[in-house]
Amino acid sequence: MANHKSALKRIRRNEAVRLRNRYQHKTVRNAIKKLRNEENKKEAQKMLPTVVGMIDKLAKKNIIHQNKAANLKSxxxxxxxxM
Known part of the structure; x- marks a missing residue:
């Protein structure tokens, strides 16, 4: 176990960041699934910019790789x- 004060802080911080990243990633995956299952073209076109923005945000924060983001958007x- 870590003995330094900064190491203990880092452990707490890493856990908080991990949970936030996991939440954001799961939210985007659900949005992608919802878009893929959409039958109505107008609704899908309305959702697309939002989902693309979410994917870009994940890539910018290095939660997912940039190439993966590009493949998903494509x-x-x-x-x-x-459609």
């Missing part, structure tokens, strides 16, 4: 365009 845009 697939979602193709799906909405093909």
């Amino acid at each position: 697939k979602l845009m193709k799906k909405v365009a093909a």
Whole structure:
């Protein structure tokens, strides 16, 4: 176990950040699933910018890799365009 005050603080901070990252990632995954299951093209087009923004935010904060974000956005845009 860590003995230094800064190490103990870092352990607490890491846990808080981990939980926040996990929450944000799960929220985006649910939004992606909702968009993929959408049948109405107008609703999907309305949701797309929001979901893309969420994905970009995750990539910017290094919660997901930039290439993964690009692949997700590309697939979602193709799906909405093909409706």
